[in-house]
Every structure is written in structure tokens, then in C-alpha cells.
Amino acid sequence: MKKKYLVPARFLSALCLASLPIQSAFAQAVSPMDRATLEGSSFTHFPLGRPNARFQFLHQDLPGGMTVHGHAFRRDSSQLRGTVDGFAAELEVKLSISPRTPATASATFADNAGQNPVLVLPRTTLVFPATTRPGLDPAPSFDLVIPYSTPFLMPQAGGTLCVETTMYSTASTNGADRLLSIYLDSHELSTAENEQPGFRTGSGCAPLGSLTPATATMALRHLGSGLQLDIAARNGAPDSGNGLAHSYLAFGVTPAATPWPFRPACVLQSSTEHWFVLGNNDALGDCTTTLQWPLLPVGHRLYLQVGSIELGTSDLVFTDLTQMMTPPAPQPVLGAMRIAASTNRAALTGVVSTSVPVTLFF
Numbered sequence: 001m002k003k004k005y006l007v008p009a010r011f012l013s014a015l016c017l018a019s020l021p022i023q024s025a026f027a028q029a030v031s032p033m034d035r036a037t038l039e040g041s042s043f044t045h046f047p048l049g050r051p052n053a054r055f056q057f058l059h060q061d062l063p064g065g066m067t068v069h070g071h072a073f074r075r076d077s078s079q080l081r082g083t084v085d086g087f088a089a090e091l092e093v094k095l096s097i098s099p100r101t102p103a104t105a106s107a108t109f110a111d112n113a114g115q116n117p118v119l120v121l122p123r124t125t126l127v128f129p130a131t132t133r134p135g136l137d138p139a140p141s142f143d144l145v146i147p148y149s150t151p152f153l154m155p156q157a158g159g160t161l162c163v164e165t166t167m168y169s170t171a172s173t174n175g176a177d178r179l180l181s182i183y184l185d186s187h188e189l190s191t192a193e194n195e196q197p198g199f200r201t202g203s204g205c206a207p208l209g210s211l212t213p214a215t216a217t218m219a220l221r222h223l224g225s226g227l228q229l230d231i232a233a234r235n236g237a238p239d240s241g242n243g244l245a246h247s248y249l250a251f252g253v254t255p256a257a258t259p260w261p262f263r264p265a266c267v268l269q270s271s272t273e274h275w276f277v278l279g280n281n282d283a284l285g286d287c288t289t290t291l292q293w294p295l296l297p298v299g300h301r302l303y304l305q306v307g308s309i310e311l312g313t314s315d316l317v318f319t320d321l322t323q324m325m326t327p328p329a330p331q332p333v334l335g336a337m338r339i340a341a342s343t344n345r346a347a348l349t350g351v352v353s354t355s356v357p358v359t360l361f362f
Helices: 009-018
Strands: 029-031 042-044 053-059 067-073 087-098 118-128 144-153 160-172 184-188 194-197 199-201 215-222 227-234 245-252 255-260 263-270 274-280 287-293 301-310 315-318 321-325 336-341 351-353 355-357 359-361
Touching (some): 042 355, 053 359, 087 144, 194 321, 215 301, 227 245, 227 301, 245 263, 245 287, 263 301, 336 355
Antiparallel strands (some): 029 359, 042 184, 053 160, 053 336, 067 144, 087 118, 118 144, 184 355, 194 215, 245 301, 255 263, 301 315, 336 351
16 A cells, blocks of 8 residues: 555645646746756756655746746656656745856855745745656756746836745655655756756667666757757677677668567667767777767757677667757846755755756746
């Protein structure tokens, strides 16, 4: 029987609020703004996974005149394949218009908060649902919803919204006030590059004599003038010391399911319009490398798979499939920033970081 945690009766109204769907009648905006239809480059457990913490998130990319009724986070798709259990969090949220921009964020919380902050959500316990890895990136909905009791009006001229979150406690099947790994989608902002992670799906086949399927982790970086693909392939055809084990990248624009002749367990899962030589494998069958590409149209889905072969033994291996969207160019101005004191909600200062959760404001 699945274990449950108890929510005190005084928190039942909060439970009802947290389960309400985001009303489509509200205007919506995603920050960082280019992540609305793209997976973030990382994941985070901030802010909801910390029981005693203080956070500020500065967002400069919300439209002026927008009335904000709440905000929400979505599940990370690329880093974790399993299910994240539901949990409860006791928190409060204040909003203000910051005198600073994300690029000039201060480690001192008081420097970032605007005059007359609005307590949009008094200290409340919200219960958040379990999330399962979606079949494709990004997650189709922002399931971890924080509804406000008092709406907040953005100035017509816009500005930097400061979202200050104070975390008081957490509760999960593992007990109260634990550090929770909740895998929210997050993005690392940079004016020099824009990273897009790969979404791994399907399964690879194993080398001869092994039961461990081959895998590959990939990330595509828009560097402004070109693209760079980072590849880490693992457990391919191992090199026996003669330098005859090589890896290749199969790159296509549509998925496929083509078993390789004589090795039906090894399936080409990409349409493979292009092949690239990656380099030699080591004794473990691993190959780590980068490819430099010209710019490709933004927002197109690619299907990539690494294959390797040991020419001396004819051992042939394919990894799992990586799906990936081509990212836009890096923005010349940072649109968001995080300031975190993850172990002390009374802290006066925090650590400034460009890694921010992908947030829907509604």
C-alpha cells in the first residue's frame, strides 16, 4: 500500500486552491520567455523542495499591464525518467517591482525588493501532485501551481518583477522538513550561449557479451554564430586495444524503427539523413566529443542516435534515441535571475545565480 502523509484540517482550503486548474481566461507569460515551448537546460529543487529557505526570482520579461493571479512550475523532462512523488510545502509569496534588473541583481535581498511589496500569498500550505515524465519535452502543463489570494498588477511600462518566496516547511512520504528532490524544469541563462538538452527515449542495444544497453547524452548549444553539439556516448562497442572501435552519429529529421540486419536487437530509431564520424571508443566503449555545426532553423526537432562498431570483431551497437529542438540565439540581456538562501529563511543575503526555474505567470 502506498504511504500517505497527513495534511492538517486547517490546510484543506489550501489543498483545494492548489488543485485548481490555471484558468485560460487569465493572460499567461513564461519566463525565461524562450522556454515556453522548449525544455530548460537543467533542473532545480528550488524553491519548493527546501523546508527553511528564502528565495528571490527576478523576471524582466513579463508584459506590462499584466495582472498576475499566480505562478506555476512544470516537471523536468530530460534529466529524470521516473515519477516524482507528491508533497506539501508551507510557504508565503511577496511580489514587488524591483529597482534592479536581473543583470544587476544583488546578493542582499533588501536591495532587490521594490517599495511596498504585496503579500500575494500569506503563509499557507499547498499540496502538490505527483509528476510523471512526459512522453516528449517539454512537459505539456505547469502542474505545480501557486495561486495568489491577492492579484498583482504589472506597471503598464513593464519592469522587473521580484518574486520573493519564503519556505517554512515541507512534508512528504519520507517525513516532515526533509530536503526534497522534486526536479522542476530550470534554465541556465547566458548572453554567450543558449543550451538545449536532449530528450532520451527508447533503448539501445548492448555490445556482444554485455547486458548493459548503450546510451548517449547530448546537448545542443547556440553560440550566436553557430551550433555546438556535445555528445557523451557510453557502453558502445569496446576497443580491444587495436584502435578499431569507432563511433558515429546518425542524424535525421523523422523517427524510424529499422532493425539492423543480423542484429535485430539493434534498431535505427532515426531517419539518418546524415552521418558524422565521432572518433575512437575506449576500452569501455565510451566516446565523448563535440561537433561544430552551422546555424539551423530554430524550433525544429532532430532525431539523433550514436552507433559504434569494432571492425576487428564486427561488434555493432546503437544507443538510445535523443530527440532535440534547435534552440534560438542567446538573448543579449538576461531576462531572469535567482537569489537563494536555501537553508535559512531569515537570511539577509543569498547566492546570485542565472539558473532559474521555468515559470508560468497567469
